[in-house]
Amino acid sequence: ILLQNFPFCIMSVxxxxxxxxxxxxECLSRECNRRQQVIAVLNDVYAAAFLQLYRVWKSQHKTIADSGFLLKELELSAKKKPKQLLKSLEAYVSRSPVADGIQRLSPPSGSSSISAGRAGEEINFTGVCDLQVELEGEPRLV
Structure with a gap:
């Protein structure tokens, strides 16, 4: 089994x-004016961009070597098609797992998950503090 790491922190920056x-x-001006908000629009575009990146990363089995190309694609989407990005986030968040008749599994111990989204698709994150490191032969939490 190939472990496909996702560079969360680097991608976040x-x-x-x-x-x-x-x-x-001024690529987001229309949406900011429509909603009469700036911070909320920035938050939503950020979340939508991250969701798009994560989906492509996982579905196409991308690695850090692909990140430059992916970020350029994402930048084009954010600048040229922000409304489309926002619609994909809205669709993701609005899908109810109960409506689809699927129960979610609990995330692994020590990790958090984003579960308000598509049925059967749960995004799990393990924090640095949850990782165990062996130091002088004894495992300990970092």
């Missing part, structure tokens, strides 16, 4: 840059 750049270049 890059997505923050992309969203702020889209705001500075």
């Amino acid at each position: 890059n997505i923050t840059r992309i969203v702020l750049q889209a705001l500075r270049e």
